[in-house]
Amino acid sequence: MCIFCKIINKEIPASILYEDEDVFALLDIAQVTDGHALVMPKEHVDNILDCPPVLLSKIISVTQMLSKDIVSKLGAKGVNVLTNANPAAGQSVMHFHMHIIPRYHEHDGLILKFKENPTPELKKIQDILKK
Numbered sequence: 001m002c003i004f005c006k007i008i009n010k011e012i013p014a015s016i017l018y019e020d021e022d023v024f025a026l027l028d029i030a031q032v033t034d035g036h037a038l039v040m041p042k043e044h045v046d047n048i049l050d051c052p053p054v055l056l057s058k059i060i061s062v063t064q065m066l067s068k069d070i071v072s073k074l075g076a077k078g079v080n081v082l083t084n085a086n087p088a089a090g091q092s093v094m095h096f097h098m099h100i101i102p103r104y105h106e107h108d109g110l111i112l113k114f115k116e117n118p119t120p121e122l123k124k125i126q127d128i129l130k131k
């Protein structure tokens with residue numbers, strides 16, 4: 001059983017923020033910024049790529065609700081919401097989870113930088129994706 005399934009089953013203690021029959025949310029033990037939270041399905045799915053759409057919509061709804069709470073109650077100026085799918089994208093626990101990372105200013109704990117491809121092949125990629 002994966003570590004998040006153990007937390008959901010209450011075999012490992014956690015700072016739980018929200019729970020219903022399908023969705024579970026907690027504070028990440030490694031706080032990038034104060035209030036860094038994880039939202040996940042109770043059912044084990046590896047990542048967003050294999051999450052059933054109806055379940056995904058519930059996760060997104062809880063993610064929005066907690067994001068609003070983080071802004072209004074913790075005084076964050078914004079949030080980054082992201083998920084990593086597979087190790088190539090930095091996924092370390094193979095149980096789907098959304099990160100809510102509160103942002104207090106542009107130079108706090110999260111460094112998110114898009115490095116542009118100097119020779120993008122937009123037409124080729126578009127053709128593949130639109131097939």
Ligand SMILES: [Zn+2]
Nearest residue numbers: 002005044095
């Ligand atoms: Zn799991």
